[in-house]
Amino acid sequence: MKLEGETVQYEKLDEAIRTGLFVRNSIIKAWIDGQVKSRNDAYKYCKILADNLDFPWAKKLNSMARQAHAERAWAAIERFYKNCKAKVPSKKAVRPRDDGSRKGTRTKRGYPKFKKYQVRASVEYKTSGWKLSEDRRYLVLTDKFEAGTFKLWGSRDLHYYQLKQIKRVRIIRRHDGYYAQFLIDHTREEKKELTGKQTGLDVGLNHFYTDSEGNQVDNPRFFRKGERQIKKLQKRLSRTKKGSKNRIKARNRLGITHLKVSRRRNDWACKAAQRVIRSNDLVAIENLKVRNMVKNHHLAKSINDAAWYKFREWLEYFGRIYGVPVIAVEPFNTSQNCSNCGKKVSKTLSTRTHKCPRCGYEADRDENAAINILQSALKQLSTTPGRGESNISGETGLCLDGETQTDKPTRRKRKSK
Numbered sequence: 001m002k003l004e005g006e007t008v009q010y011e012k013l014d015e016a017i018r019t020g021l022f023v024r025n026s027i028i029k030a031w032i033d034g035q036v037k038s039r040n041d042a043y044k045y046c047k048i049l050a051d052n053l054d055f056p057w058a059k060k061l062n063s064m065a066r067q068a069h070a071e072r073a074w075a076a077i078e079r080f081y082k083n084c085k086a087k088v089p090s091k092k093a094v095r096p097r098d099d100g101s102r103k104g105t106r107t108k109r110g111y112p113k114f115k116k117y118q119v120r121a122s123v124e125y126k127t128s129g130w131k132l133s134e135d136r137r138y139l140v141l142t143d144k145f146e147a148g149t150f151k152l153w154g155s156r157d158l159h160y161y162q163l164k165q166i167k168r169v170r171i172i173r174r175h176d177g178y179y180a181q182f183l184i185d186h187t188r189e190e191k192k193e194l195t196g197k198q199t200g201l202d203v204g205l206n207h208f209y210t211d212s213e214g215n216q217v218d219n220p221r222f223f224r225k226g227e228r229q230i231k232k233l234q235k236r237l238s239r240t241k242k243g244s245k246n247r248i249k250a251r252n253r254l255g256i257t258h259l260k261v262s263r264r265r266n267d268w269a270c271k272a273a274q275r276v277i278r279s280n281d282l283v284a285i286e287n288l289k290v291r292n293m294v295k296n297h298h299l300a301k302s303i304n305d306a307a308w309y310k311f312r313e314w315l316e317y318f319g320r321i322y323g324v325p326v327i328a329v330e331p332f333n334t335s336q337n338c339s340n341c342g343k344k345v346s347k348t349l350s351t352r353t354h355k356c357p358r359c360g361y362e363a364d365r366d367e368n369a370a371i372n373i374l375q376s377a378l379k380q381l382s383t384t385p386g387r388g389e390s391n392i393s394g395e396t397g398l399c400l401d402g403e404t405q406t407d408k409p410t411r412r413k414r415k416s417k
């Protein structure tokens with residue numbers, strides 16, 4: 001979420017970011033000098049830094065934030081140890097010395113480096129040093145840098161979480177401004193009354209999804225709008241000269257539009273998923289191979305695929321919170337078979353209605369598929385007792401600022417153009 005404040009406030013954020021970097025680099029140096037030998041030493045060293053009058057700024061940073069940066073430093077050191085143990089091959093082959101010492105090979109194994117100044121940098125707070133306003137529209141930084149109150153712009157997902165679930169706040173400086181990222185503890189649980197309803201969902205291009213009762217949720221209009229914008233900007237980019245200023249500008253605009261579209265999509269998918277979970281006791285979906293889907297070159301389809309992927313992630317997330325099983329079934333003839341008698345009724349993509357010659361059952365094609373999905377989920381549950389849950393995939397990569405795995409393939413694709 002973007003932070004809106006005064007220039008003076010941004011300067012204070014810069015100070016805080018610089019201090020975070022200072023803490024990290026100081027600890028790496030102390031490790032090289034042999035003063036820090038463990039994570040605990042690193043924590044203790046934070047205090048030494050804060051008490052050192054030569055570095056008055058170190059004390060200004062919130063004490064838990066100092067620890068967070070000590071953790072970053074220690075993570076870099078640990079990575080190095082691990083690489084050494086695993087004997088990660090170096091990029092340039094370095095002949096081991098005769099005496100077997102590791103000197104000279106160090107840098108090749110990710111020897112912890114001092115970080116230099118970069119525009120893209122961040123400072124991390126844990127559970128103190130900041131406050132959210134009651135309506136969650138303002139963030140106050142309360143440590144001694146006194147950066148003050150910032151208005152929060154962007155995603156409203158923050159409302160879904162309780163304050164005590166926010167474990168860390170990262171202030172990130174980017175080329176276009178300052179952002180706050182909230183890291184959420186995903187162990188939330190909510191009570192939900194049983195609704196006595198089970199549903200199967202069939203996703204498709206015509207409707208975002210159709211459930212097993214025939215209810216349809218359409219694709220939001222902004223999917224198409226975003227698609228048009230991206231197409232236009234892609235065209236514009238392809239017309240610019242390589243290496244020209246206009247090309248950089250065009251690429252930036254395209255990047256920003258991609259980001260915007262994906263944020264809105266995530267927001268929308270989150271709400272749709274929560275609605276489904278709250279009104280059902282069991283949700284069945286098709287186990288679509290998302291990795292292949294996102295690679296798709298057809299833009300409209302790839303936008304939809306990304307939205308489904310997000311939707312599924314949120315379904316599984318809210319499923320865990322509300323204790324609603326979300327069961328993924330293999331997509332095997334779900335749109336072909338008759339949900340009433342099981343006969344395979346072949347149809348092309350353009351056949352919108354399912355008509356069964358054997359039992360006479362007639363339904364919307366997607367509704368028939370949704371019923372099949374629900375039925376195979378229930379079958380799966382009954383034939384493999386206690387194993388139903390195992391189909392619910394584990395950790396999700398859900399993140400509140402819209403930058404998630406799904407966006408990466410599109411970004412890569414864009415670069416190659």
Ligand SMILES: [Zn+2]
Pocket residue numbers: 338339340341342343356357358359360361
């Ligand atoms: Zn039939």
